[in-house]
Amino acid sequence: MIRKEPRLYYRVFVWSGTLRLFHWTLAFSTFILILTGIYIHYPPITTKWAEFKPLYIMATLRYWHFAAGYFFICALAVRFYLFFAGNQYERPTDFLPINKRNLKSLVYNIKFYLYLTDEHECRMGHTILAGTIYFVLFICGVVMGLTGLYLLYPETPTIAKIGHELFGTPQQARLIHYLLNWFFIFFILVHLYIAIWNDFNAPDAIISGAFSGSKMMPADLECPVEELEKIPFEK
Amino acid sequence: MFTKDHINDFAGGGVSRRTFLKGCAIAAATLGLSPDVVPKMVEAAMSPKRPPVVWLHFQECTGCSEALLRAARPDIATLILDLISLDYHETLMAAAGKQAEENLHNAITKNAGKFICVVEGGIPTKDSGIYCKIGGKTAMEILGDVAPKAKAIIAIGTCGAFGGVQAAKPNPTGAVGVQDLIKDRPIINIPGCPPNPENFLATVVQILTYGRPPELDELGRPKFAYGRKIHDHCERRPHFDEGRFVERFGDPGHKKGYCLYKVGCKGPVTYSNCSVERFCNIGVWPVGVGHGCIGCTEPGFWDTMTPIYKHLPGIYIPVGGGIREQAEEIGKVAVGGAAAVIAAHAAVGIGKKLFSIRCSTENKDEEK
Ligand code: HEM
Numbered sequence: 129m130i131r132k133e134p135r136l137y138y139r140v141f142v143w144s145g146t147l148r149l150f151h152w153t154l155a156f157s158t159f160i161l162i163l164t165g166i167y168i169h170y171p172p173i174t175t176k177w178a179e180f181k182p183l184y185i186m187a188t189l190r191y192w193h194f195a196a197g198y199f200f201i202c203a204l205a206v207r208f209y210l211f212f213a214g215n216q217y218e219r220p221t222d223f224l225p226i227n228k229r230n231l232k233s234l235v236y237n238i239k240f241y242l243y244l245t246d247e248h249e250c251r252m253g254h255t256i257l258a259g260t261i262y263f264v265l266f267i268c269g270v271v272m273g274l275t276g277l278y279l280l281y282p283e284t285p286t287i288a289k290i291g292h293e294l295f296g297t298p299q300q301a302r303l304i305h306y307l308l309n310w311f312f313i314f315f316i317l318v319h320l321y322i323a324i325w326n327d328f329n330a331p332d333a334i335i336s337g338a339f340s341g342s343k344m345m346p347a348d349l350e351c352p353v354e355e356l357e358k359i360p361f362e363k
Numbered sequence: 364m365f366t367k368d369h370i371n372d373f374a375g376g377g378v379s380r381r382t383f384l385k386g387c388a389i390a391a392a393t394l395g396l397s398p399d400v401v402p403k404m405v406e407a408a409m410s411p412k413r414p415p416v417v418w419l420h421f422q423e424c425t426g427c428s429e430a431l432l433r434a435a436r437p438d439i440a441t442l443i444l445d446l447i448s449l450d451y452h453e454t455l456m457a458a459a460g461k462q463a464e465e466n467l468h469n470a471i472t473k474n475a476g477k478f479i480c481v482v483e484g485g486i487p488t489k490d491s492g493i494y495c496k497i498g499g500k501t502a503m504e505i506l507g508d509v510a511p512k513a514k515a516i517i518a519i520g521t522c523g524a525f526g527g528v529q530a531a532k533p534n535p536t537g538a539v540g541v542q543d544l545i546k547d548r549p550i551i552n553i554p555g556c557p558p559n560p561e562n563f564l565a566t567v568v569q570i571l572t573y574g575r576p577p578e579l580d581e582l583g584r585p586k587f588a589y590g591r592k593i594h595d596h597c598e599r600r601p602h603f604d605e606g607r608f609v610e611r612f613g614d615p616g617h618k619k620g621y622c623l624y625k626v627g628c629k630g631p632v633t634y635s636n637c638s639v640e641r642f643c644n645i646g647v648w649p650v651g652v653g654h655g656c657i658g659c660t661e662p663g664f665w666d667t668m669t670p671i672y673k674h675l676p677g678i679y680i681p682v683g684g685g686i687r688e689q690a691e692e693i694g695k696v697a698v699g700g701a702a703a704v705i706a707a708h709a710a711v712g713i714g715k716k717l718f719s720i721r722c723s724t725e726n727k728d729e730e731k
Pocket residue numbers: 158161162164165166168169170190193194196197198200201272273275276277279280302305306308309312631674675
């Protein structure tokens with residue numbers, strides 16, 4: 129049975145190139161950070177052969193972890209910049225539940241994900257639920273970066289001072305760093321599922337949007353249409 | 364400069380010239396100074412007026428004093444005892460009772476502003492500090508009397524520095540370290556359980572020679588001794604970098620001297636010079652003899668460094684009667700839970716879709 133969407137869609141440009149650069153830098157660096165981080169946390173048995181063949185494996189993976197860590201920190205810096213200098217959809221005012229419009233949208237959102245309504249709210253930017261979780265992720269990322277730098281340079285006076293004020297001893301920072309690692313794994317799992325789920329259930333085409341920066345918007349949608357005019361489609 | 368006579372005079376006090384020079388050389392080496400400063404140290408240490416020291420004991424096991432006195436390098440104990448004038452030390456002094464109290468009173472009034480106060484042990488603060496009393500006075504009161512008059516305050520051992528074992532959760536007596544009570548002046552912390560006597564010696568010699576304490580880190584520990592991680596000076600470090608780990612005590616890797624990271628070594632987060640200075644003059648230290656570092660020089664180590672044979676501490680979860688869970692388990696439960704929720708969510712979605720398709724076909728059938 130072929131079911132046709134009875135609507136006409138515009139392809140609108142939402143996510144700037146900078147934002148997409150941030151997204152994929154964060155994604156790849158986090159992926160490497162988790163894999164190498166888990167090795168650092170619990171290196172599996174490699175001794176039988178490592179004895180014969182020099183591998184330098186822990187040192188190498190730590191090196192990758194730190195290198196990826198720098199990309200991760202740079203990505204966060206870019207996102208922070210976009211909080212203020214990004215386009216309208218990239219600023220926190222658009223996706224945090226801080227005003228009436230956003231709160232209403234949040235309730236709607238939750239209903240949609242709980243299968244309580246079939247009607248998908250077509251929004252230009254992040255949904256409020258997603259935006260809130262991304263914001264929490266950003267904060268966790270900052271904590272990851274700070275604890276990471278503290279673990280990496282515990283002897284540098286300024287870092288030692290900040291780290292000690294915020295987290296206590298390096299051991300306490302290590303525990304926080306490790307626990308949040310699981311939050312990132314948790315996030316990736318849910319994030320991928322929600323992205324795929326949305327591709328099934330909503331017409332926005334958000335997965336391809338992560339590459340192209342565009343979203344599909346129903347042409348008959350009232351509110352954002354005049355906003356659409358304001359946004360140049362760059363390509 | 365010093366002359367042979369001076370040294371002989373000093374030697375008359377119980378230390379041979381050789382021992383004495385050797386001691387100062389050890390101190391200089393520990394401080395990371397060039398041997399050129401040894402004569403200066405000797406000169407300072409030789410001054411006829413030896414600095415008076417008042418050694419206070421609170422909630423402690425006397426292990427720090429013991430470590431000092433029983434150092435296998437007997438020179439050190441003798442040297443320290445000859446370098447300073449130990450006016451009050453509860454374990455060592457002959458006096459007792461009222462006489463001892465008088466000694467303390469005299470020492471701090473006569474030498475006000477000149478003596479070094481060494482504090483061994485934590486200080487209970489709960490219920491106005493009644494959990495540690497000496498001669499009818501609480502530890503807090505004694506410290507309050509003595510510390511403000513001291514020229515320098517050294518907290519020896521993890522208990523004096525950070526509260527130690529009695530400050531471990533739930534800390535029933537409200538024990539704290541010296542630096543938590545005396546905030547208006549720097550405290551020199553020489554933590555460790557017990558600390559290496561050589562670090563104490565070097566600190567004292569530094570104060571005698573230069574009249575000021577050594578450079579301290581965030582936690583008030585002398586940087587010459589606590590400036591680097593154990594991990595960065597460990598002889599097993601090449602095994603760490605190479606990925607060769609002891610899996611269980613007594614396994615082949617353990618016999619070969621592999622890294623102790625996976626059996627809970629806290630070297631990567633512990634600051635001390637154990638691996639360089641070593642103990643007992645025979646070049647031993649915990650990791651050297653096959654046991655991981657337990658992190659005893661770090662604040663709160665009883666809480667944050669335990670379980671000793673695990674890499675990271677457990678997390679206290681205040682449900683189910685208060686269970687301690689390993690951090691890892693929490694993570695796995697969270698991720699497993701998320702996976703289960705995702706599966707259920709997807710199943711509901713698919714179920715709903717199938718159901719609605721069936722309904723719509725049924726409706727069509729009815730229409731016909
Ligand atoms: C999403 C981001 C990150 C994840 C998931 C992650 C994960 C981990 C994990 C699981 C560990 C092992 C913890 C342990 O058991 O000791 C670790 C250690 C570490 N991470 Fe990260 N990390 C992240 C970001 C960073 C960043 C941004 C830096 C800073 C450049 C960093 C630096 C370190 C350092 C220095 C260690 C300690 C290595 C050691 O003990 O040898 N991490 N990380």
